[in-house]
Amino acid sequence: MRAPQIIFLACALCLLACEVFAQPVSSVELITNDKLYDGKTVTYSGEVIGDVMKRGKFAWANVFDGKRAIGVWAPAGLVKGIRNTGSYKSTGDKVEVTGIFNRACPEHGGDLDLHAQELVIVQPGHEVTEKIKKNEIVFAVILLLILGLIWISHLYKHR
């Protein structure tokens, strides 16, 4: 066996021994195979949604990857750069989190969560502007006219 191959094999074995999942793992994969990933270091990426909830020196950020959202427990310093969170009015900052995955976290009452060691904002979020279709306004006006007709007929009948 040549030297580069030996080095490659040794690196691969080291990685396996450390049980680090370097490629981002999806929420569905984590939830479905929670036993496999329990206690392992994983990388997970997605959009921060709702509120970033500060708890002392730490904070909770819920990160949604398009399928499910997973709670990320991170030192407050790591999440302080998060400016936008996903909601009706804005898309949230997209983050990549590396940390320890817990199937039933002993520190947090058995919650399935991720304890962040690194958190990087890969894409900032932004405000979303509402789009109202013209058809909807026309439809609302037509319905209003029909209601007006019913009201007039009611008045006419009573006279």
Added chain:
Amino acid sequence: MILKPRLEDFKTIGFYLGKIILGLALAMIVPIVFGLIARELKPALDFLISFEISLIAGLLLTKICKTENDLNWMQGMIVVSLSWLAAMVLGALPLYFSGHWNSYLDACFDSMSGFATTGLTLVQDLDYLSLTHNLWRHLIMFMGGQGIIIVALSFFVKGASGAFRMYVGEARDEKILPNVIDTSRFIWAVSIVYLVIGTLALGVVGIVNGMKVFNAFFHGACIFMAAFDTGGFAPQSQNILYYHSFLYELITVVIMILGAINFKLHYHLWTGNRKEAVKNIETVTFFMSVMATFLIVAFGLSRLGIYPKALILFRKGFYQLISAHTGTGYQTIYAAQFLNDWNHFALIGVVCAMALGGAVCSTTGAIKMLRIGIIFKALVEDVKRVILPEKAVIAQKFHHIKEIFLEDKLVRSALLITLVYLVLYGLGAIIGLHYGFPFLNSLFESVSAAANVGLSCGITKAGMPTGLKLTYIFQMWAGRLEFMSVFTLIGFFVAMVRGRK
């Protein structure tokens, strides 16, 4: 001999149905105003269109079917069952307009789930849904929990003697006060007082937990409405897990239990008769039943060893259990974890809890504690008959507000409703099996729908077969109304086709 319904029957039903629809239309003013205040113009427009459609439908029905007649029993029952279908169809309009539901059927599914206080949902990207639509999802739970008819009786029907017939048709056969309209108003008063206290408590905890002030109170109000009405909707897709808070869980447990208590018992507690809570057959049965089902769940979970400490096992196990037993459906675990992490033993405990439910005349669904208590008492009486000498006089009594003798009529009625519920649970499970889902999963989801619970093990999603969606809609509707008005409606249709003039 079955008689064909007369034109007068249709007119009376149409007139009262129109009134209920008008009530529903007026309820849509709340999200319209909220949408304008929250500067969510598109959602406000969705609700304006839905409001106009509902108003037109209600006005046309009351004009075309105008009558001075009062409701008879048959008409009252039919008005109730049709009102719930109308509420589903019209309540789904703004949801569908939001674009967060894949089809109108999916929106109808969520609308029925909301009104029937079930909590199963097919919404897409819930975390990005507007506050206005979220308010509506929770408001329909609040209205459905008290009863759509209760809403109408409280605000729109004045002194109609047919009111009691509609009230009974909505699975509320107990009057708290002598007058049914006063009873409705009392139910609303209780709910509003708890709404204020519950929202404040959850809002403050939300702020302490690090939420923004507005979000904390908005979530507080939504979560209260869904918890007190044992519904189970939440503003975020992670349900209660979103908050990562023991205090939040504790408060929702208290609210869920309050929602599972008979409004009649609330009345007695409010008027100072606190002993009633200890003596009442429903609270005693509820306590025993929670203990028994929790033992099953705890035993099942302890064998798995997924929860590292007993306290954590209690927190996770008890929360899902009490949520199931009260018919709420709040979860602090993901749906998939029920199947992946919990064993069959623990799941059976949850299924039993869902099937049993809370108190009669509360906001819960399922068989309910009074019936379970009566059946148990009847069983004890029968055992006594076998053991004691033949000439012994056995008189079994139970305490439900007052001492009541256990009569055969009561036992028969309790057994009949229990039997119909069991058939409904089984029917949904068989249909789930037909679509290729495993037995336990099918049974879990079926009981959850029919008992208006809302816990899911993952079957309920937008991609599930249309037949299963329709099955669950039927189960939610029939389970919420406790069958009689649904059977009357079916009988009415049979009479239309096969009846004689």
